[in-house]
Amino acid sequence: MAGCVLEDVTLRRKNLRFPFPKNMAQRLRGKRVEALTRRAKYILARIEGGEILLMHLGMSGRFTIHQPNGEVQGRPGEFHYQMPEGSPTGDGPHDHVIFQMAGGTRIVYTDHRRFGIMDLFAEEEAENHKLLSTLGVEPMGNALTADYLNEAFRRKHSPLKAALLDQKIIAGLGNIYVCEALFRAGLSPKRLAHTITSEAGPTARIERLVRTVRDVISEAIEAGGSTLRDYAQADGELGYFQHSFQVYDQEGAACCVPGCGRPIKRIVQSGRSTFYCTSCQK
DNA sequence: AGCTCGACCTGCACGC
DNA sequence: TGCGTGCAGGTCGAGC
Structure with missing residues (x-):
């Protein structure tokens, strides 16, 4: 085009x-x-x-x-x-x-x-524009910093899962990548967003979450996205990041963390499926 | 003001 | 076979 x-x-x-x-x-x-x-x-x-x-x-x-x-x-x-x-x-x-x-x-x-x-x-x-003016920062852009997320989450009383899906804070994360990022960060999707923040500045948890968000997105892009049913890239090639899912769509599978192996759990949060390890994510 | 949840729409997988 | 239920990558806007 x-x-x-x-x-x-x-x-x-x-x-x-x-x-x-x-x-x-x-x-x-x-x-x-x-x-x-x-x-x-x-x-x-x-x-x-x-x-x-x-x-x-x-x-x-x-x-x-x-x-x-x-x-x-x-x-x-x-x-x-x-x-x-x-x-x-x-x-x-x-x-x-x-x-x-x-x-x-x-x-x-x-x-x-x-x-x-x-x-x-x-x-x-x-x-x-109604659809553009309220958008938050790009997950892969320089504006997503631990300081930014710490501030944004400080007054957030919704669970981390909902907070990361909120396009007014970070614009572009979807259900799959939020589940994966929270797993990698070792954070429970049910935990309230403000509980990982601090008034003094970013906590280690915030720093880690920013890192895992960026990692998941860049790895998914590298892999050409995630083909669940019918997703394809612009040239018709299928994505293959779905083979790297550690929790998404893995209900019942053993947690991949060495020494854990507990079954991945599926819950529903704000009407969407959340997948996580109840043992590794706190 | 902030948060949760229903609504939008079609198709498919599953259990009875 | 057929029907009913639940589920799907998103997000706006009503209602609390």
Whole structure:
């Protein structure tokens, strides 16, 4: 997409999670995508003329790239749902947005649960944008420091699990990586966030948590992400960080810490599964 | 103000 | 076979 012209944009329904912005297709038609960037879990395309196209994949969204030579990228090896025979090019029941690029490349947004989001707004509105303005620091950025997290957690009376999933504090962590980071840090997901902070400055626990958050994210990126059911990278390659899960989706398996071996437990916190070792995480 | 939880939506795995 | 239940990578916004 980056550097290419959007020859045509087709919306095959009127909304995803939210209604598509007014005249979105017309506003994009004929415009060049000047750059593709990312903020938290949002993909941001800078459109010629000063608008930003914001895209979020939700739980099940994906882009598939159909090259003019017939090559297809972005379809994982196995599907979470049954693809209709012979309709992988944008007319499937969950193919919602089609970006026809000049030069013949077709990029299809597919999302069977429709938790995804697309929005289009003027560049100047970005900093006040509802979905962007409240986001916290990037987990891999310089702004995530032990000092920052200590301050952010000091008034946090929610469990660590919820605090790390809170995109207003750290923007970009999801359920898998929070479980893994807490395990590596030896911290219970049920522990209240403020109990690992101190007024004087970052505690050893905070320092360690910042380290494990960064480690988990960088290792997961290195491994190409986590393929549970149907996730694939942009080129269609599967991720393989799922083979490195120490707790996520490991209910009942023996804790991998030497000398522990107790079964990994699954609990539900704020409606999401949490996996942890009751012995190693305090 | 801060926190928890329901809602959004589809498909699949499981048990009866 | 078919039905009911629970579960899934996210996050907004209602209600406490």
